[in-house]
Amino acid sequence: MEHQQHIANKNHHGHHDHHNHHAHMIADFKKRFWISLVITFPIIVLAPMIQNLVGFELGFKGDRSIQFILSSVIFFYGGWPFLKGMVEEIKKRSPGMMTLIALAISVAYFYSSAVVFGLNGKIFFWELASLIVIMLLGHWIEMKSVMGASNALQELAKMMPSIARRIKEDGVYEDVPIADIKSNEMILIRPGEKVPADGIVVKGESHVNESMLTGESKPVIKHKDDQVIGGSVNEHGSLKVKVKHTGEDSYLSKVIGMVKEAQETKSKTQNLADKAAAWLFYLALGAGLTTLVVWLSMGKDFDYALERMVTVMIISCPHALGLAIPLVVAISTSISAKNGLLIRNRTAFENARKITAIIFDKTGTLTKGEFGVTRYKSISNSHSDNELLQIAASIENSSEHPIAAGIVRKAKEKDLTLGAVEHFQNITGKGIKARFKDREIKIVSPGMLKELGVEAPSDAFKSDDETVVFVLIDSSLIGYIALADEIREESLVAINTLKERGIKVFMATGDNQRVAKAVSDQLSLDNFYAEVLPEDKQRIIKEHQQNGYFVAMTGDGVNDAPALAQANVGIAVGSGTDVAAETADIVLVNSNPQDITNLILFGRATYKKMMQNLWWSAGYNIVAVPLAAGILASVGILLSPAIGAVLMSLSTVIVALNAQLLKRQIKK
Template identity: 80%
Template sequence: MDHSDHKHQQHDSHQKGKHAMKGAQGHDHSMHHMHMIKDFKRRFWVSLVITLPIVVLSPMIQRLVGYEFRFEGDRYLQFALSSLVFFYGGWPFLKGMVDELKDRKPGMMTLIALAIAVAYSYSSAVVFGLSGKIFFWELVSLIDIMLLGHWIEMKSVMGASNALQELAKMMPSEARRIKENGDAEDVPIAELKSGDVILVRPGEKIPADGQILEGSSHVNESMLTGESKPVAKQKDNEVIGGSVNGSGALKIKVRHTGEDSYLSKVIGLVTEAQKTKSKTQNLANKAAGWLFYIALAAGIITLVVWLSLGEDFNYALERMVTVMIISCPHALGLAVPLVVAISTSVSARHGLLIRNRTAFENSRKLTVVIFDKTGTLTKGEFGVTRFKSIGAGMDDQELLSIAAAVENSSEHPIAAGIVRKSKELALKPGKPENFQNITGMGIQAKLNGKEISILSPGGLKQKGIAQPEGAFKSEDETVVFVLSNGKLIGFIALADEIREESQEAIDTLKKQGIKILMATGDNESVAKAVSNTLGLDGYYAEVMPEDKQQIIKDLQSKGEFVAMTGDGVNDAPALAQANVGIAVGSGTDVAAETADIILVNSNPKDIANLILFGGATYKKMMQNIWWAAGYNIVAVPLAAGVLAGAGIILSPAIGAALMSLSTVIVALNAQLLKRQIKP
């Protein structure tokens, strides 16, 4: 598959079958994959058990370790046991070779099959009379390690979805639904519908995605999002099915159930990712294809050269077989699967859902990252920054309490910020009467017999009241004014607060030489203030969602490699246009169809971690591929006898030892990847 246009192909295929998990086809694919994993696992363990006596009986191992264990017919026993491993353990590779040769694309399966077929055929011939050495232990160890590599690779692509599927199985079987008369009834979660109201008591699992109608609590979402700390939840906040309620009872209005739930969407996304391989994985397979031709050519050349030098046929044949066995490095079979396995599990634990592995690895090429402002660099909610009473007889907190009482009846984000601040200060606002909106100006209501108005700067101007000194201190603040019976009694300043993690994330990316830009629909003054505070390289203000795509096109035309972060809904065209599209969101908004990578949390540190980890993953893959290939570059000529004139020739025993050492180094190098991502 040509991954250069992978993003658009993936989007098209996803549109045609985005509910693959829902039908029998998706179910069959998943079951087929699970069957293959079990098959490789079974073949590996059976082959490994049979390998042990073969290793013990191997003359080469006996010489290396320094013991002797021989008996009449021991070679025939080795032949019988090796035949079992060859035909049972080696069957997937022999079958894979046939498939690859039919497609005229020899790759890893063909290379493995060549090595094991040559080793088995030659060793069997030696057992039955040909003069030479047997290679049974090399044969079975090669099959064992290749089975292990394929088992690990297949497990890795199933790992993230398996964890989520296991979590889905742990969902409560019943939910406590509130009937219209207020009574509660226990019903199977399969009977829940969107719009139902359910009660979740302290310590219980939340049975469905929904919105809190009553109550507040801390909810543990760590198994779903990777966020270790329980998340504070209150009225109007969204909750995810499968998360664990804390100490408070919650009444929740169900929004998504079953296949439309967060868990099902995430499982579907990971399943889509399982069907594709990255360019680096394809590179490993191409390397195996080239090694097949090299092994074949090197083996034939070795045979011809030694015969032409006057050596007997048996010796020349032994050299040829040694070359062809050594040409199949164990390490190459594990080079990419080990890294994929580790990066998949580590990513899933940190709330990174990778749909396009090529884009994930391409994050190393990024020159520009465009951040959305609201909800990513900022908290996405207005917070009170200052509040001050004007005139005698009232303190600042009393002003805030009056404002909170009136704003409590409003659904505006500014109102939510004022009410939230009053709760933080444990204030107890009164109950207003005759609440009403004043179009284009603000709100008003009666409170304790007084007419309380909360007005915008424009509303204050229409009333003919001058703005008090010190009301405006920062360009990124929004200020509202509180009046009692038409008299100004104070003001409250609010701002969409910058997240604490934003500065660290931006500094981290800048150290990598990446330019940081911001695109926001907010006005020029707010965008400028955020940009200056965080030290961005530039910003685009008053941008409509459809304009972001053009911004990315313009940057790409200048040679920039661009990552775009967005909420995955309004930003879909921009995410599709970007070289790396990163959807950020919380709760049920993670299933963005056009993004390459989805971050469950909107934390900008996760974006920085993702970009660095993608680069580190690619680097580890390439290091392993080059190490595995490097082993061949050195070992094959030595096995062929290039330096035989100098008395240096690679024996099968030393070749096997080097092969094992190469495998160990690749495995240890892959493990180092775990240190590349910060919590």
């Protein structure tokens, strides 16, 4: 773990710091919200405006001073993130939500404080407190639903073991931290262990699972002089490996670099609420100053004109604006999770409605990611098809090969009883043999069958995506079993639905051309890319983006991480690696490709609610601001601060109720 942290800190210190900073900010907003909420209650109870609305009186000597002290605490403590944010936005010359909130609370605080110390007017401390509390709540909700892909690099680093078994010159083994391993040194990798560094096999033979690194569904057999990749899993025999690449030069570190680069260059959709807030800021400033100037020019007292100006500027920052989007996102993410979608990026719903092309990874996404029996047939008169499967499964039950696992799984699905075997032996790279019921059973590859001088049945090879093994009893062929990385039942339905909506569907996989074409043909894809490396997948995404497509990428392995980060919408299937999920915007919790269709529908519904809430929360200013400014004062219509406060509260309630209606839309 120390080494893992060392990698993360050494290569991506800034990214790691960003993750910690984000988590700290969430905790900070939460703490400020609860403390401010507690302080707000006495301010509301002591507010004359609230007392008049509710119909009670509670006044005593020094009550305004208490309100001033409590409001000062809320303003400087609860309002600090907004005041600080205003400074940052002004420095960037792009006023937004923070500037609008800071303007409203500052006007309310300093005007009300002046009234406490002698200025003739009304105090707005309760509006100040309630605005800060609601905005803190909104930002807290928002940030919790925004936890982006900042864990991705740490998850990648975790794939590397912390200890390596180095072979010294005298042949003695010693366990050393992986950071101490150097190029050209010899290391031993035992069965079940992760490969600690890129290297070349010097001695030994084994199957190595590289699926989470390269996308190849089938564990790859490694012989002398073959390359192994750090982070892959050695499944069977022991391997002596000469180290080739370590640290920053390793394959995994290069993948980490690509993920980091893609995340840093990924365009960020500007928050719609910030756009509305920018307009409202200029509206509040302009309307407030105009109100002051107009009333003064009409001969009104400065105190009266100032009160009108303050009312306008406070009303121009609706409480509802702070909740308009966070509430919709929070409800959407909750309901979506129940429907198999885990939303990790708040803009994912909005972006999903724009998708024009989807690139699927094959292994574990369109397919199940494990070998399954597709066909099995006995050619012997003395054995039925199920007896053939039972015999093969009994033998394969002693093997750890993925093909063996597929055969055993199929036998168990058929409720077949597996028998005991004796003298089990692995025929390296060619098959296995054992004694079963006093007879020699062999399960061999097509190559081994040919070596034995036995001709394969004409119907044994039907599909390019199948691996076929043959079962022999005492050197006589009794049948064959075909296996493949099975296509998910939901994949065809999902792809047809996407194509009906005018979305182009592609596949990019680390598997070979023959297997990729077979899957593509079965699913009627628009195109496919085979034998691709991580950088190829990322390049393919970029090419489609340059051609005008809004691209979604779906995958489950480490090899998919750079492409998931590069895509406009990254979608990880839940059955894959943590790093794929951490890099993606959305995780298919149930690993169901059909959920992608739901994602697009959810995205459209969510965006619609966002727009409705923004129009309501900001749009009520069209009526409220002119009335607060006194445009109809000549006919006796003047929006008082109390009525303005009621309208603000009503706007917040409407926004909240409208967000709740999203549940019905999604259920439909």
